[in-house]
Amino acid sequence: MQGTTPTPPGPPTPYRVPARRRDDLRLPYLTLLVVGVISLGLLGLGLDNLVAATMPWEHTNLTVKVTGVYAYDKGSGTVHGPAIKTSRTGKAFAAKVDWASLPSNLSVGAAWYSSEGTLIQSVGPSTAGSLAARHRLVPMDQRAPPDTYGLLVLHYDGGKPIEILGRTHLTVTSG
Amino acid sequence: MSVIQAVRPHPFRHSRYVVAAALGGVVALLVALASIANALFSGHAVLVFACGVPALALAIAGTVIGIRGLGARGQVGRSERIWAAALLLAGFILWVFVAESSWLLEQGPVTVVIASAIACLPTTSFGLFVLRRLDRNEKEPWRLMLVAVVWGAVIATTLAAWGNTLWDLFISYGLPPGPASNQSTGFSAGIVEELSKGLAVVLLYLIMRGEFDDVVDGIIYGAAVGMGFNYCESILYMSRIYVELQQMGQPGAAGVAAQWFFRQVLDLFTGHATYTAMVGAGLGIARQMPRMHQRVLAILAGFLSAMAAHMVFDAWIASAPGGLLFVVIREVVGGGAFTAVVLLILAMGTRNESRALEEHLRLEASENRGTVLPQEVELLISPSRRFWERYEVLFHRGIGGWRRLTHLRNAQLDLAMERWHRARHEIDQPLEAEELLRERVRNLRAAYLTGARPARA
Numbered sequence: 001m002q003g004t005t006p007t008p009p010g011p012p013t014p015y016r017v018p019a020r021r022r023d024d025l026r027l028p029y030l031t032l033l034v035v036g037v038i039s040l041g042l043l044g045l046g047l048d049n050l051v052a053a054t055m056p057w058e059h060t061n062l063t064v065k066v067t068g069v070y071a072y073d074k075g076s077g078t079v080h081g082p083a084i085k086t087s088r089t090g091k092a093f094a095a096k097v098d099w100a101s102l103p104s105n106l107s108v109g110a111a112w113y114s115s116e117g118t119l120i121q122s123v124g125p126s127t128a129g130s131l132a133a134r135h136r137l138v139p140m141d142q143r144a145p146p147d148t149y150g151l152l153v154l155h156y157d158g159g160k161p162i163e164i165l166g167r168t169h170l171t172v173t174s175g
Numbered sequence: 176m177s178v179i180q181a182v183r184p185h186p187f188r189h190s191r192y193v194v195a196a197a198l199g200g201v202v203a204l205l206v207a208l209a210s211i212a213n214a215l216f217s218g219h220a221v222l223v224f225a226c227g228v229p230a231l232a233l234a235i236a237g238t239v240i241g242i243r244g245l246g247a248r249g250q251v252g253r254s255e256r257i258w259a260a261a262l263l264l265a266g267f268i269l270w271v272f273v274a275e276s277s278w279l280l281e282q283g284p285v286t287v288v289i290a291s292a293i294a295c296l297p298t299t300s301f302g303l304f305v306l307r308r309l310d311r312n313e314k315e316p317w318r319l320m321l322v323a324v325v326w327g328a329v330i331a332t333t334l335a336a337w338g339n340t341l342w343d344l345f346i347s348y349g350l351p352p353g354p355a356s357n358q359s360t361g362f363s364a365g366i367v368e369e370l371s372k373g374l375a376v377v378l379l380y381l382i383m384r385g386e387f388d389d390v391v392d393g394i395i396y397g398a399a400v401g402m403g404f405n406y407c408e409s410i411l412y413m414s415r416i417y418v419e420l421q422q423m424g425q426p427g428a429a430g431v432a433a434q435w436f437f438r439q440v441l442d443l444f445t446g447h448a449t450y451t452a453m454v455g456a457g458l459g460i461a462r463q464m465p466r467m468h469q470r471v472l473a474i475l476a477g478f479l480s481a482m483a484a485h486m487v488f489d490a491w492i493a494s495a496p497g498g499l500l501f502v503v504i505r506e507v508v509g510g511g512a513f514t515a516v517v518l519l520i521l522a523m524g525t526r527n528e529s530r531a532l533e534e535h536l537r538l539e540a541s542e543n544r545g546t547v548l549p550q551e552v553e554l555l556i557s558p559s560r561r562f563w564e565r566y567e568v569l570f571h572r573g574i575g576g577w578r579r580l581t582h583l584r585n586a587q588l589d590l591a592m593e594r595w596h597r598a599r600h601e602i603d604q605p606l607e608a609e610e611l612l613r614e615r616v617r618n619l620r621a622a623y624l625t626g627a628r629p630a631r632a
Binding site for chain 2: 024025027028029031032033035036037038039040042043046049050053054111113116117119145146147152154160161162163164174
């Protein structure tokens, strides 16, 4: 126990304090402002990355029709049966894309992605004309776990996807 | 030297409460909309409506009564605080049902969700313990720390989940996968999640001005909100990775352990805790800046720093490829840089706070008012000496003596803090409040010496 002896309070005296020292907070305040300015630069850099990755000035604003997703025979490389919206694990399927509706020299491709955005399987990039000439399907013949898979038809520039031209999805259930 | 007289009530005091009420109303509306949307889209409509709307009502009622109770003294205040705690607890339990139905249970089996929640408890508790240790001079009340944690875990996660969903729908949906999508995700996390968490610190800044003294308090409250958010997010990702790996025929438990390590060990302090601490640093500095434009700039800089730090981590660090060692190094270095800035500002704030407390404790002692004795000053300004004094009293006089001494020391530090704010013209309470605080210190001293219950000031 230290310093706990009560002392009789003296008469109230005016409450005196030293002159105000606002400068105490100058250093943390200025430090935070500097960090804030750097942060603004980082956010600007992020925005620049976003614009550079999408290159809006190269966008065509075209859309392409995904005719449908069908059961796929890996051996023959063909689809069969009616269009499907769901499939089961282990069953291959493929999407039909109307490549012919796009300008023949446009660099395009298509890919299946998991719901988490992981690339599973893709075709292209190649010119829309060459894909149309080969009636190119977009197969998904790997053993995929249950999930909702998205097909994206993409416009490429310099080998990078910059624009989504069309999309569809299919749900794979266990079994 | 200047003589400080009782100040008039601060002209912005009531507008603060109006802003706080408006912000609280917006949050309540958003959470209500989230409940309704859950009901419509989650497939658990009955459960969500049955639990979500009453949970919201209980949370609002508990918050309102709790705020009144925290401001009131005596039996009325105590009764209101008990009511508030009961209402908030009931609302929280109901909300857990909503969350489980709409969120967590959709991510994985119940056992995995519960196991994840239990696994994250010791690490998050350790994080909160460290935060309390960092708050060296005048520790924040546990009740407010827990309010901050619960906001982070419950309200901020709900707001962020819906904010991120809307961001995906309106912005990320139209972007091609790869760098553009990653960058958009980084912006979504930075902007939406930091606003969701930062709102809690803003409300504490507006409402609990008496317990929000300076940059140190802002950082501690902010980090506590971040810890709560990280707790809930960890459970979410641990449950989700379990299901994903199981579906791919891989061991789900390994993924859960890896997520736990990254979120609850590696990023416990450098992740959400750091980001929201930056928001708190801005608000804490604003608390003591004399001019409006300085306050606005400090708050803006805090939010921008938090958003940038979060964006950098999610878009540039976490999504970069690499082996385990590289991942660990990049997370520690990348996240640690922002944590170092927070620690630097915390150190500056703590130094200012220590100097101010010493100055005002010495002044109080020199005025011979029976509140701070001259021989107590050295002890009061040394956290380690205070700790050993309490330890010694606990050993010799038991838990009762320890509690009475803790209350006495806290009240003495509160008094010095009050003098500091009054000297800087940062306080909106009349001088009589300070005299009441002195009376309280004297009563606590008498109670400590006699072992009796302290008389009420």
